[in-house]
Amino acid sequence: MKKNKAIIFYMLGVITFIGGLLITQPIARAALLVFAAIVAGYQVIAEGIMATIQATRKRRRFSPNIHLLMALAALGAIAIGSFEEAAMLILIFAGAHFLEEYVENKSRKEITALLAMAPQEARRYTDTGALEVVPVTVLNIGDQLQILNGAQVPTDGVIIAGTASLNEAAISGESIPREKQTGDEVFGGTINGKSTFDMRVTKSSDETVFAKIVQMVQSAQDSPTKTASVIQRFEPIYVKAVLAVLPIVLLAGPFLLHWSWATSIYRTIVFLVAVSPCALAASAVPATLSGISSLARQGVLFKGGSYLANLTQLKAIAFDKTGTLTEGVPVVTDSEFVSDVDEATLTQIITAMEMQSNHPLANAIVSHYSKSDVPITDVHNEIGKGLTAEYQGHTYTIGKPQRFKQVDPAFRKRAATLSKQGKTVVFVAVDQRVVGLIALMDQAKSSAKSAINYLKRHDIQPVMITGDAQQTGEAVAADLGIEQVVANVMPEQKVAVVRELQTTMRPVAMVGDGVNDAPALANAEVGIAMGSGTDVAIDVADVVLVENDLSRLALAHQVSTKMNRIVIENLLLSMAVVVMLVVLNVLQLTNIAWGVMFHEGSTLIVILNGLRLLIPQRA
Missing domain, CATH: 3.40.50.1000 (HAD superfamily/HAD-like)
Structure with missing residues (x-):
């Protein structure tokens, strides 16, 4: 509301400025132009003065900002009767300031839009099995929820009934839906497909993956890069240096360059405009926020x-x-069996045995071979050695190579070769005769x-x-x-x-x-x-x-490289504009209006250059 009021007053200032240009009566013209400067720039100047006071109190030393330079330049222009240029200076400076805020907020909105995506309500089962719609904030771990087709998953949990096709772009940046079933984990903020499923809550609303993403991104917004923080610390030092040099610039005109006092005062005001470090201050922050925002959207x-x-x-x-x-889980990479066994039948028996174990290697073997319906239920598991089972009068053993004493040298050699490749090898024996091996590896x-x-x-x-x-x-x-x-x-x-x-x-x-x-x-x-x-x-x-x-x-890494390059480009551009304007001012080839246009134009170029990082990068 406060910002909208400032913009309304700014527009009133623009209208008043145009009216002032159209009036030829000197006093009325001057009054309108001064009024335009005050109405259009009071908010920006007041912010600068308040920021200076707050920074000075916090640091316990004078810590001015660039708004102070602009205010002094405008007052100086009014004092020497350059009402039109004073009004134009404030209008362009304030307008650029509002545009800067808009452009910078664009990158922030890319991030804080995550907040709008946060789920608000959930369909929770009551003790009687009925459904009630409740705020996500009241959900407890263990609550059972129903997720309708097309609905947003309200919080993190696991599926307890049904299947789901989930769009997890809000979490991972991956646009391809994930197919999930009973026992699979789901995340708050993701979108369900065309099926309905039930889930059990496993995390409180402020501990979900989505909530942590928002917390991290908000933290990143408030943490500038080293370059940005250096620039922020440098700004008050720079402004104080400019204020200290002003008397020298003013006196150099009449005594060194043989200007009139009127010309020297005017050129001192132009100098104030020229050295205002707006573009310098905006060199790093927009680029940083844009880079963080772009990467957040890509996981x-x-x-x-x-x-x-x-x-x-x-x-x-x-x-x-x-x-x-x-991947963190082993998979079967190799399997070899002697020629005189029925491999298909043997692998069915192996699978039936491994289905009775919850060892990661057993899970890998079961996943690798087709589902077995061989009726083996009595499997003996010797921890650290392997599995043994009886089936149709034969003893089947699956275990580490060390467990078996009499093994075909070819199997021993092959096992050694596979082990050197970082693979875990198990032997398969029938009636104590090793007839095969299976190699597994976390790939x-x-x-x-x-x-x-x-x-x-x-x-x-x-x-x-x-x-x-x-x-x-x-x-x-x-x-x-x-x-x-x-x-x-x-x-x-x-x-x-x-x-x-x-x-x-x-x-x-x-x-x-x-x-x-x-x-x-x-x-x-x-x-x-x-x-x-x-x-x-x-x-x-x-x-x-x-x-x-x-x-x-x-x-x-690509975004980091590009961001650092953009910041350097911005710093060089901003300093080049300052140097150019100072030189042109000494040569009396520029005025306040042109100085403001060049200066604030470079500021907008710097910010827009930083926003290039919002365009998604491809690795």
Whole structure:
């Protein structure tokens, strides 16, 4: 409301200014032009004066801003009778100020639009099984909800009945719907497809993935880049320096350049306009907000602009292996059986046995082979050794190679070869005779391969940190193209590895997903957490890859590089305009009006240049 009032008064000032130009009577013309300056610029000037007072009180020293320079320039123009130029100065300055706010708010709106997407209501089952519509804020963990087709999922939870096709663009930036069924996790803020399903709430409304995204983005808005914060600290110093130089400029006219006092006063006012650092102040913030906003819409969340700016400076990135570079679950990669067994029947028996176990390797084998209906229910599980079962008079055993004493040398050799590739090998025996082997491995993510290739092309050293044996770690690293592997690392040792890297390759980033990665994430210059990681890892990280897609690292690096380049362009442009106007002023080739036009025009160019980052980047 306050801002709308200021704009209304500004428009009144514009109309009054036009009226003043059309009147020829000197006193009436001067009165209208002065009135136009006051009405159009009072809000902007008042903001500048109040900001100066507040900053001075906070820092306990005089901390002026650029609005003060403009106010002095306008008052000086009025004092020497340049009413038309004074009014034009204020109109252009105030108009540019309102446009700057509009353009900057455009990038903020890209982010805060997330708030409007937050779900407000939910359909909750009562104790009697009836449905009631309640605010999302009153939901409790354990509540059961119904999600209608086309409806928004109100909070995080798991599906307990039905299936869903969910548009998770609000969470991950991925436009392709995800098919989910009973037991799968769903996220608040996502959109259901054409089916109806029931879910159980697993998180309070302020702890959902969506809520954390909003919190992180809001935090990022308030955290400027190092460049932006330096510029903000530099502004009052710059303004004070200009105020200190003003008497010198004023006196230099008559005594050095042989100007009249009237000319010197006028040129001093033009100097005030020329050196106002509007464009300089706007060089970094819009670009930073635009970069953060663009990446947030594509599933990369930054907790502060400084982390985005630092990304392009990285010399090395350390990666946790399991769940970060790899899928986190083993899959069957190889299987070989002797020729005199019925492989189809044997794999059905193996699957039936593994269905009785909840071991990750068992799950991988069951997932790999077709569903088995072989009636095996009595399976003996020896922890650390394997499974044994009786079926149709034969004993079937699945276990580690060490469990079997008499094995065909060809199988032993093949198992050794597969193990060197970082794979876990199990033997299959019938009546103590080894008749086959199955190899499993936690495979590298395809997104990890593209990310590693990108980093190496840009001279950023990828390093793998893993608790696995050296052989396993090196096998995965070789597949990804990572040359440096630190294996056999205990969780508490990861911090030491990161610090060691920092001694030779600072700045260093760390990418991880677990509680044991949190200390290393906190110690790295940039901590990057996977979206599926633990709450602790996400909380301490500086960046979150919502979709667990490491290729988004390349995207973030591109945006970081472009943002830093844009900031440098803006700084050079803004300073070039200041120098040009000062030189033209000394040569008496410009006036207040042209000075304002050039100056505020450069400010808008700087801001619009920063907003280029709102255009989605492609990795």
